Amino acid sequence: xxxxxxxxxxxxxxxxxxxxxxxxxxxxxxxxxxxxxxxxxxxxxxxxxxxxxxxxxxxxxxxxxxxxxxxxxxxxxxxxxxxxxxxxxxxxxxxxxxxxxxxxxxxxxxxxxxxxxxxxxxxxxxxxxxxxxxxxxxxxxxxxxxxxxxxxxxxxxxxxxxxxxxxxxxxxxxxxxxxxxxxxxxxxxxxxxxxxxxxxxxxxxxxxxxxxxxxxxxx
Amino acid sequence: xxxxxxxxxxxxxxxxxxxxxxxxxxxxxxxxxxxxxxxxxxxxxxxxxxxxxxxxxxxxxxxxxxxxxxxxxxxxxxxxxxxxxxxxxxxxxxxxxxxxxxxxxxxxxxxxxxxxxxxxxxxxxxxxxxxxxxxxxxxxxxxxxxxxxxxxxxxxxxxxxxxxxxxxxxxxxxxxxxxxxxxxxxxxxxxxxxxxxxxxxxxxxxxxxxxxxxxxxxxxxxxxxxxxxxxxxxxxxxxxxxxxxxxxxxxxxxxxxxxxxxxxxxxxxxxxxxxxxxxxxxxxxxxxxxxxxxxxxxxxxxxxxxxxxxxxxxxxxxxxxxxxxxxxxxxxxxxxxxxxxxxxxxxxxxxxxxxxxxxxxxxxxxxxxxxxxxxxxxxxxxxxxxxxxxxxxxxxxxxxxxxxxxxxxxxxxxxxxxxxxxxxxxxxxxxxxxxxxx
Numbered sequence: 024x025x026x027x028x029x030x031x032x033x034x035x036x037x038x039x040x041x042x043x044x045x046x047x048x049x050x051x052x053x054x055x056x057x058x059x060x061x062x063x064x065x066x067x068x069x070x071x072x073x074x075x076x077x078x079x080x081x082x083x084x085x086x087x088x089x090x091x092x093x094x095x096x097x098x099x100x101x102x103x104x105x106x107x108x109x110x111x112x113x114x115x116x117x118x119x120x121x122x123x124x125x126x127x128x129x130x131x132x133x134x135x136x137x138x139x140x141x142x143x144x145x146x147x148x149x150x151x152x153x154x155x156x157x158x159x160x161x162x163x164x165x166x167x168x169x170x171x172x173x174x175x176x177x178x179x180x181x182x183x184x185x186x187x188x189x190x191x192x193x194x195x196x197x198x199x200x201x202x203x204x205x206x207x208x209x210x211x212x213x214x215x216x217x218x219x220x221x222x223x224x225x226x227x228x229x230x231x232x233x234x235x236x237x238x239x240x241x242x
Numbered sequence: 243x244x245x246x247x248x249x250x251x252x253x254x255x256x257x258x259x260x261x262x263x264x265x266x267x268x269x270x271x272x273x274x275x276x277x278x279x280x281x282x283x284x285x286x287x288x289x290x291x292x293x294x295x296x297x298x299x300x301x302x303x304x305x306x307x308x309x310x311x312x313x314x315x316x317x318x319x320x321x322x323x324x325x326x327x328x329x330x331x332x333x334x335x336x337x338x339x340x341x342x343x344x345x346x347x348x349x350x351x352x353x354x355x356x357x358x359x360x361x362x363x364x365x366x367x368x369x370x371x372x373x374x375x376x377x378x379x380x381x382x383x384x385x386x387x388x389x390x391x392x393x394x395x396x397x398x399x400x401x402x403x404x405x406x407x408x409x410x411x412x413x414x415x416x417x418x419x420x421x422x423x424x425x426x427x428x429x430x431x432x433x434x435x436x437x438x439x440x441x442x443x444x445x446x447x448x449x450x451x452x453x454x455x456x457x458x459x460x461x462x463x464x465x466x467x468x469x470x471x472x473x474x475x476x477x478x479x480x481x482x483x484x485x486x487x488x489x490x491x492x493x494x495x496x497x498x499x500x501x502x503x504x505x506x507x508x509x510x511x512x513x514x515x516x517x518x519x520x521x522x523x524x525x526x527x528x529x530x531x532x533x534x535x536x537x538x539x540x541x542x543x544x545x546x547x548x549x550x551x552x553x554x555x556x557x558x559x560x561x562x563x564x565x566x567x568x569x570x571x572x573x574x575x576x577x578x579x580x581x582x583x584x585x586x587x588x589x590x591x592x593x594x595x596x597x598x599x600x601x602x603x604x605x606x607x608x609x610x611x612x613x614x615x616x617x618x619x620x621x622x623x624x625x626x627x628x629x630x631x632x633x634x635x636x637x638x639x640x641x642x643x644x645x646x647x648x649x650x651x652x653x654x655x656x657x658x659x660x661x662x663x664x665x666x667x668x669x670x671x672x673x674x675x676x677x678x679x680x
Contacts, residue, residue, distance in 0.1 A: 054280045061279025064524040081358055088599055089294050089356035096294065100358070154293075160302070161293035163309030164318050166326075169291045218288035222359050225284055229360030236520060236530075238574025239598045241354050 024194050031201045032120065039205035046212035047220055054221070070231040077230020078223060080242040087242035096154070103147040106140045107176060111204070113137070134187075141184045148177035172215035179203035245310075245319070245338045249345075251615045253382030254337050260378060261333040270329040273373045282369060285361045286325055289314060295363065298353035300601050301346055304625035311623070313353040313363040316342050320370045340379045343370040345616040346623065349480070349607035350567040355599060364607075368482070375482030383613025387477040390440075392486055395493055396473035398440035406468045408443040412451045416458075420677060423458045425450075428501060429465035435503040436464050437494065439475035439511045439644060446644075449509060452671040456542075459674060460550035464507070471497025474508050476517035480608025484525055491522030495532050505534035507541045510665045512568030512606060512643035519573060537569055539642050542666055543578040546585050552675045557587040560636040561664075564593070564650065565600035566643035579666075583640055586669050591634050601627045603641070605649025620649060621656040628657035639663045 058066050080086045090097035111117060113132040122128045132140075151173055155165050182200035186193050210216055233241035274282075296302050296312035309315045320339040324331060331339075349364040357363075374380055380388070390399045400408075406427070413425040426432065436457070442449050457464050466472065471493040478486035495518075498506050508514055517523075518531050536544075545551045563583050569575045576597045583590045595601065604624035609616065631639065631653070639654075641647050641663055654661045 054284065057283070058280035061277075062281045065281055067529065077360065081360075087355065087358075088595075089298075089358060092297050092356065093294050096292070100292075155291075158293060159307060160296040160309035160312045160315060161291065163312070164291040164293060164314050166291070172290070215287065215290060218290060218359060221284050221288050225288060226358070226360040228281075229354060229362060232362075233354070237572050239571055239576070241360065 024198070027198055028194065028201075031198055031205065035205055036201070039208040043208035043211055046209070050212045050217060051220055065228065065232075068231050068235055069228060070235045073231045073234025074227025075230075076234055077241050078226050080240070081226055089242075095150075099147045099150050102143060103151070106144040106147070106180075110137050110140050110144065110180075138184070138187060141180050141187075144180045145177060145184060148173060148180070152177070168215055171210075175203060175207045175210060175214075175216070179207055247341075248337070249341060249615055249619065251341075251381050251612075253380050253385050254340055256382075257340075257374075257377065257379030258333045258337045261336060263330070263332070266331060266333065266336060266377065267329045269376050270324055270331070270373055273369065273376060274324075274329065277372065278369060281362075281365065282321075285366060286321070288359050289317075289361050290359070291318075292358075294358065295353040295356045295361075298356040300348075300352075300604055300626050301623040303601075304623050304627075311346065313347070316347055317363060317366050321366050324370075324373075336374065336377055336379050339370055340374040340381070343367050343374060344381050344384065344481075345609055345612050345619045347607065348567070348602045348604055348609050350602035351571055352567070352599070352602060354571075371480065371482035372484065373482070380481050381612040381616065383615075384477055384481050384608050384611040387611055388481040388483050388486060391476070391478050391490055392483075395470035395490065396440040397475045397477055398444040398473075400440055400443060400473075402468070402470070405443055405472060408447060409450065409466055409468075412447055412454060416451050416455055420455060420458060423454060425454045426465045427468050431502050432465035433463035433504050434465070435498040435501060435506045436466050436509075437472055437474040437498075437506055437514075438509040439514055440473040441475070441644060442509060449665065449667055452667045453509065453538075456545070456551065456667065456670055456674070459676070460545045462545070462550075465501060465503065467497045467501060469497060471495075474506075474514040474518070475511065476514060476522055477608055477611055479517045479521050480513070480611070487517065487522050488525040491517060492526055494518070498533050503533075505536055506531075507536050508538065510538045510642040510644065510667060512566040512572070512645055513608075516568040516572055537573070537575060539569060539575050539582060539666060540578050542670060543582045543585075546582065551670060553586070553673045554675045555673060557638075557669055557673060558589070559638055560589040560591050560634075561587045561638040561640055562591045562593050562631070562634040562636045563596075564603065564639055564641040564643075564646055565597055566641065566646045567600075567602055567606060569643065570600065571598045579642060582666060586666070586673060587640075591636050593630050593634050595630075601630055603627065603643075603646040603649035603653075605652070606643070606645040610645055610648050610652075617652065621652060624649070624653060625657070628653050628659060631661060632657070632659055637661055640666065640669070642666050 084090050084097050084101045114137045115131040115134055118128055118131045155161050182196050182203055185191055186196035186200050211219055229241050233239055295314050299313050301311040305311045320342050347367040351364045353363045387397045390397055409425050416423045474494055476487055476490050515537050518535050523531055604620045639650060639661055641650055647663055650663050
């Protein structure tokens with residue numbers, strides 16, 4: 024077990040981060056080049072001002088027609104993403120690893136808060152899963168890719184919570200947690216999770232069209 | 243996934259009968275690889291299938307939440323399937339995707355207000371239409387207008403002499419009321435080039451009469467062109483015939499530039515406006531229109547502000563105002579349309595939702611142009627609009643767009659709403675001070 028642990032926090036972690044960073048760079052650069060080659064009539068209208076205007080409005084959970092019409096989903100979406108970003112970055116156990124490998128450190132979240140946020144995160148995943156399964160229009164759209172996009176972060180956090188609470192074999196849970204986290208990193212550039220890389224751009228593009236060309240709001 | 247609402251259409255049937263699997267695959271691939279790029283790729287990749295856009299769509303709302311009518315649902319059944327099957331789809335599927343893209347989406351972009359990632363369903367459905375056009379699978383009626391555009395450079399098969407004759411006929415008619423009224427033809431250097439859509443001379447000639455009357459009364463230096471280019475409409479933009487869309491916009495702008503006018507004013511039409519500031523101009527490589535273009539709503543308001551139109555009286559009955567997608571969500575004319583409405587009417591009752599968030603008329607985007615076979619698609623697919631109109635409790639609707647007019651008129655009859663629909667031009671003409679005629 025120890026050698027597996029050493030493998031997942033060692034070589035596999037390097038691979039996962041490598042694929043994540045270089046894969047993301049590759050995706051963003053190749054997408055930009057494709058846009059320059061094929062979407063000139065869209066790219067031309069990109070505007071920093073209107074792009075930001077749109078992004079800021081959509082970062083307000085009650086600021087758009089879409090969020091207002093789906094208040095529960097809006098709430099869960101915001102909580103989900105906040106936990107998804109904050110917990111991995113500021114969890115004590117993670118910062119310790121950064122310190123151990125690279126000697127860098129930064130402030131951490133109290134473990135109890137991180138634990139609560141992780142459990143909330145898993146609950147958010149359950150909400151999304153149920154919604155995908157029970158709500159007719161969402162079920163109609165759902166494909167295998169969508170379940171994968173939901174399962175990867177859900178399992179990462181679930182195994183993390185189980186490992187922290189020492190439910191099941193804590194070593195196994197920890198390895199599974201790290202493994203899922205690494206799968207998540209690897210899949211960001213190559214799955215639906217790529218909206219992490221591109222979501223702000225598509226939003227900004229729509230904002231630019233609506234602000235600059237259509238003179239109206241896109242929220 | 244079963245498609246249980248196939249509607250017989252001669253154009254679609256004939257088009258599909260000529261397809262082979264190879265031709266379908268080649269054509270779809272040609273559009274995907276040749277004409278789309280990062281935009282479509284990103285939309286396909288990042289759409290999280292969250293379903294938040296469902297409620298945006300009048301078709302979805304009117305069909306009691308049938309998921310196959312949601313914006314993402316329609317993409318899922320068309321472009322989504324093409325991408326999943328790597329362009330290997332059947333002729334029967336092409337029929338289905340054409341029916342969805344041409345008749346179950348108005349390209350109104352209301353769903354943009356619902357999508358956190360800013361996915362442009364209108365663009366995706368337009369691209370599906372482009373594929374259908376290239377496959378030769380287009381509804382017969384809209385294809386007929388596209389053919390007319392190609393043959394005559396106007397939408398309604400009007401011959402050059404018929405157009406000129408109609409203008410002179412309207413001038414003649416209006417002279418009963420205003421003896422010195424002129425519709426100056428091809429006047430070089432005029433301030434304004436007034437352009438209309440071809441359905442005006444074809445069956446809404448009174449609009450030309452009214453516009454001429456208003457312009458004359460307001461002392462506007464205007465002209466109307468006699469040569470092709472006078473029709474600002476653009477059904478090719480909606481049928482997917484983008485090459486023709488480009489030709490139409492080019493000849494329209496060039497005919498105005500040839501006359502050395504200061505600007506174009508276009509009649510109360512939505513889609514024609516879209517084609518000059520959004521789609522046609524881009525196809526021709528113009529950032530924006532090469533000569534200033536002003537919509538009637540802005541133009542009328544400018545006349546009012548300058549005191550050039552004086553009213554005899556205001557419209558007293560309560561009236562509601564519809565926000566056409568292509569001039570409001572598409573071009574932000576809500577302020578002018580409200581100022582004008584309040585200048586003309588005592589009691590403007592807003593419908594809800596309104597402004598950018600207004601529900602579509604279900605006629606635009608070329609859907610009404612797909613003709614009688616699909617009329618019920620529009621009627622059953624827009625119950626929500628009928629309910630929205632009914633809830634205002636008023637008897638008159640202001641709708642500054644031809645397509646909206648047609649669509650709302652049909653809805654009013656179908657749902658027995660007993661409402662009357664007016665253009666701004668109708669109201670201004672009715673309410674303005676007119677000279678005494680001896």
